[in-house]
Amino acid sequence: MKNLLIVMVVVQSLWAGAAVLHLAAEWRLNDLDAPGAAAIYPWDYKYGYIVGASNVLHKNFPDAASRFESVLSRAPRHVGALINLAGVYAQTGDKVSAQRALIRALALSPSDPKVMRNLKILRGKMAGKYEFVMVPS
């Protein structure tokens, strides 16, 4: 009985510890420090996504791409991350990768209007001028 209780204390402590880390990350995010939040609690894709979106705004495309890739490794169905990743690839001239990301998004969500719009743009319907719809974090 006592052993069971000790096991439960340990299990609950681990879970409570994760919850405390999450709380600390949320506090960092409250202070608009998304990278800090992502460093404290890297398991939540949300922080990486916010940092990626922030990198896009600052035109730091290589870092943004790696952030979105990281988000997709944790949340493979994140259509927002796929759209933004395609946008980043398109901005850096990698149209093949951009198209691949959008087709992946379309497979997940066939009637997504933002994906379809970006795919049309990418396929040259706007004379090579890219105006991607970005998904806010």
Place this chain on the structure above:
Amino acid sequence: MIAALLFLSALVFIPTAVPFVNAHDLPKTALVGALAVAAWIHLYIRASGKGGSRSALTFPLICPIAVFIFLSALSVINAVNIHYFFYSLGAMLCGFSFFWYGINIRAHRDAPLLLAPVVMVVAYAATPWLGIVTTFGNQERGSAMVVLSVGIAAFYLVGKDRDLTLQISRTKRAVFLLLCLALIWFLYQAGMRSAMAGLVIGLALFIVANAPTRELKIMTVMALAVVVMMIVSSVRPIFPSYFTLDAERPAIWAEALRLAQGEPLGIGLGQWRIYALAWINIPDLGAGYWRELHNDYLQLLVEAGPLALAAWCYLLWRVIFPVPSGARGLLAIGLIAVTVNAFFLFPFQLPVEAAWFWLVAGVYTGTKAER
């Protein structure tokens, strides 16, 4: 002391309830997790106490709970995000911690501790009339907390007898019925339809358990239904529209059912929020992020499969039914209300609300076991 903390901790989650301390805007999971650890340490201290302080601990329903946890844990095979899987599993264990703690603390013997939920109900009830309904926060949270508090508040009224096998006196029963009707009214005003329906059903089952004759059971339930209908229809001209669902719910549920058909072991605990990310831009599904499915049973079916859902339903059935007569049955009202509420919202996905449910369920089970 720990029991007092457990009960009082609910207050800091509610705006306006406790001045200067407001955990309403913070993630509450950390606090609930810390309290769960404290609960287990408390039980450990009790189990290893010397002399007269030592008391035996009981862990009823450990077999069905273990089966349910095992079946849920099997879904790890399909989990895309292992972190969310373990997080959800931990939340589940946290709930059961409070269940066993509720059974073993015998909280009902310390009736003053139960005053806190009464204050909480008052704080909740006061918010709309003070014009600060927006600070109510999340209706999902509010509805789960309120329906649980109903049972505890009423339980407090009769719990002072210190003899839970007593039948409730007529006066107390009248006070209790009025309290419940007032809260049904409040839930209606706050737009918490499923919680209101749950409370009505809970109250009806309690009445059935307590009425001495079959005719009286039927009559009281019918009278309750009539009163509720009169309250609702007399004040709301848009009565029929009140019972419509948001358009998104059926669409999301249909997607979820399609998902469940292909995964007999489920997509993995805690994975729904990952799957729902694919539909954030779909207008038919609300063009928003439905992090929770708004039906806890369906979400469990999707995440852990039909066997886990069956085990969960069996567990809830064993915990709640049969509803005993007398003072002991009062707590069942809130529990039934939460389980009905879970058909349209997600009280079991919210750690604080789930912890409350299981704590009350523990006290309820503990009182049922006492004869």
